[in-house]
Structures are given as structure tokens and as C-alpha cells.
Amino acid sequence: MRIPLSPDAYPHILTRVKEAGFTVFESVDYDMNIIGERNPHGEPDRFDDWIHVCFLEGGSWQWHAYKCTTDAGLYYLRNGNTAILIHNRQYRGAYMLGLHRGQYEALVQRGNEVCVWRDRNADNVHDYGQNEECGYFGINIHRASRIVASQSVDQYSAGCQVIQDPDEYAHFIALCKLQPQHTGYDKFSYTLLMGE
DSSP, X not given: OBOOOOTTOOOHHHHHHHHTTOOOOOSSXXXXXXXXXXXXXXXXXXXXXXXXXXXXXXXXXXXXXXXXXXXXXXXXXXXXXXXXEOSSEEEEEEEEEEEETTTEEEEEEOSSOEEEEEEOSOSSSOOOSSSEEEEOOOOOEEESOSSSOOSOOGGGXXXXXXXXXXHHHHHHHHHHHHHHHHHOOOOEEEEEEEOO
């Protein structure tokens, strides 16, 4: 979904990134700012979060947003030791274009480490703030179903950031490809914020 902006407008989500003390990439066109926004009142198995993509094009800001989940589905919550990507962090240079599970294009964790909380009690609730680990866990940014907009997260996320609609996901990947094509930068940073 494209969010309309006047030519001189600045995306509010980028103001929030700056207020959180993180970097906004704004020196060249097509340097992608990818921001996850976790719903503070989110429910397990729901696509109730957002991924925002903001970038300069011809000196004007472009802003797109996609419904997603930033949390694991109930299938994995019930099994315990579930990875939850830690919010209010910026994961600089953590992602590159590649194949999710060797099957389709995604942003895959091939750069720097990311940090997760491990939810170990299998109580169907996402527990934040405990059992922090940093490393390479395959916390990718990918889609759910390849055919329809999925209504339930289920097994689509074991901790990955997952876009709900396959058509919107295709648009997201097309935007990501603009970065290496125009800037030569092949690594992507991801900022995950807790929503307001």
C-alpha cells in the first residue's frame, strides 16, 4: 500500500526512527529504510503488524506499508523456545536478497547478527524481555502463502517477519531490488519498533 505524501513531506515513521536514536538512510535515492512496526496490542496468529519501506526518489520521499506479522505463529509458540526478534533495535546490514528456504526471493539474514528473546514456556503468549540471544537464526523477511492473503500466521513464522499478501510481497521485493540496482548497496538494514 502506497501512503500518499506531498512532494516536501517527511514520513512520520522515519521521525520515529530518528527519535529512537537510529539511522535514517537519506543521502541517496533508493537507499531503503525498512521498518517493522509491532502492534503493542497484537494477538498471536494475527497479521496485525506493519512493515514500512521509505526511500528517496528524485529527492522526494516515497512511503509504502504492508500488513505483516513480526511475531511467531501459535504453532511455534506452543512448542516452546520460540524466537521473537527484539524490538526497538536497528539491525544494520543484517539482510541481503536471497532465497527463503531455497524456494523464493526474500530478504535473508546473511549480514550482521540479530537479537531475539526466547519464549520458552509454550503458553500461547508472546513473552518479551527474557532470554536474550544474538546470532544467526534465519530470521528472514518473507511472505506467507504464495496464492492468497493468509488469514492466520500458523506455521508461516517461527520468528521471521512475514508479509500477509503475496501481491504486496511481490511489490516489496521489487522495491528492495531497486537499492542494489541504483546504489550498489547489497545489504539491507531493518529497524523494528514497538508501535504507538
